[in-house]
Amino acid sequence: MLDLGLPLDAPDLARASLPEIDGLEAPSASLLAIIVSHGHRDHWGLIPKVQATIPLAMGAATEAIMAAASRFVPGGVALNAAYHLVSGKPMSIGPFKIIPHLVDHSGFDAYALEIEAGGKRLFYSGDLRAHGRKGSLFERLVRNPPENIDIMLMEGSSLGRLANDQRFPSETDLEEGFLRRFEETSGIALVACSAQNIDRVVTIYRAAKRAGRTLLVDAYAAEVLSATGYATIPKPEHGWPNVAVYIPQSQRVQLVKNGIAPLVDKYRDFRLWPEQLRDKAGRLVMLFRGWMMQDLDRADALAGARVIWSQWDGYLADGAGARLRADCERRGIPFETLHTSGHASVPDLKRLASAIRPCRLIPIHTFGRNQFPSLFDNVTLAEDGEWIDV
Structure with a gap:
């Protein structure tokens, strides 16, 4: 069998049905892998x-x-x-x-x-x-x-x-777009993208470095980047320049609750702490999700901020994407989309x-x-x- 995905239009895993293929629900010598x-x-x-x-x-x-x-x-x-x-x-x-x-x-x-x-x-x-x-x-x-x-x-x-007859923008095109926006932003640049979109993270990192900024990632993104196993992918613990780790409060609680807090010990020398966010905001690009806004608010690090949505714009129709856009509008934070397929x-x-x-x-x-x-x-x-x- 080639792939067995959850359909994009499925309501959830529990209600999604398996295809009628021998071997999926009960062993069958016919299904090899x-x-x-x-x-x-x-x-x-x-x-x-x-x-x-x-x-x-x-x-x-x-x-x-x-x-x-x-x-x-x-x-x-x-x-x-x-x-x-x-x-x-x-x-x-x-x-x-x-x-x-x-x-x-x-x-x-x-x-x-x-x-x-x-x-x-x-x-x-x-x-x-x-x-x-x-x-x-x-x-x-x-x-x-x-x-x-x-x-x-x-x-x-x-x-x-x-x-x-049209083509999508390239990641190189996006790098130039990110660079311009980072240079135009006086405060922290917040980029909402998937940490598992490694190409996009590399694009953002390259633009951040060219703009004289540091890419700030959370523990999840740091672990995903490390898991690639590629020396050409920026990773905080390998001494890459212009990369640092910030662990939001709710993520710190999650790490302790799940018994995996020691996971982040290797990032200690590359950590940025809450009390540093305000002073360094204008030199940072942060891989960002909406729930991180409260950390930045508590740190008083949102002056001059900009949010860039860098994933499928269909996610903005409802749910977390819609809430993030509404939160930015309420706070007066510029919000725009920069993405490619x-x-x-x-x-x-x-x-x-x-x-x-x-x-x-x-x-x-x-x-x-x-x-x-x-x-x-x-x-x-x-x-x-x-x-x-x-």
Whole structure:
């Protein structure tokens, strides 16, 4: 099985149903493994509901990041991998030969999958894009595509989000935008983005450093950055310049309550304390979530502040995003959005499909599947739950 995510439109895990696949709820010799392409919940979120003997495959960094996040995120899960995906390294699970391809995506350590069995070949795009900090991976895939693909399962998350001839801004474009805003902000710059969007954190760090500011992260973000295992990712405990750790009051309480307070001992030399926030505010960029506002308010560190929302703007419609925007309006804090998609634009999807030239292309991960036949060749529209013979 390739991914087993919680659908984006599911109300919650408890009410979400598993697909009718033998082996998910009771052991079956037919189900050999579940491969997790990357660590976004819409690709692994139903796995906690399956029986525990199913082997899992995922990237080593995905496994480590999910374990780190599970200590902080409500509903977070640490998954244990029986197999690790390594880009370009073939692996076998039963009769299936699988070649993972590391791809550019807002989820770190994300893979497309080339699969062969019984003389047939399938390519699963997973989630990917060409405009992130690892866009060279997309270009490499287009230059050296897998050959003789019978079926390509290709994501289409971007369909309907912008015109079919337009492209999303790049992470490099965002870096310049962040730099301008940091230079224009007299107080603390608060960036609301996911700590697991490692590309975005690197973009923000680079802009902060260029602006002469320090990137301030909480314990959760520090642990996620550390879990990547990459020396090129900024991490507080490894002596990176312009990175510091601030642990909000409620997070300190959570760490003690969960018995994991010693987790942050390694950050002691890189900590910023509440009494320092006010004086240093104009030289800080903080990875921020709305509940942190009360800490900054208590520290009197909000003069001249600016909030930049750097994630999907759909989250602003209600819930925590809507509350944050309303709080900023009440406080007179400027609020704006600076973001780009984690998914490929239509022109880049066309490049990918043209390079791979599958005998059949089946849309997945999209609310715009009916647009596929007018955009791509050899499209087969499949219904959820429908079995397809290769």
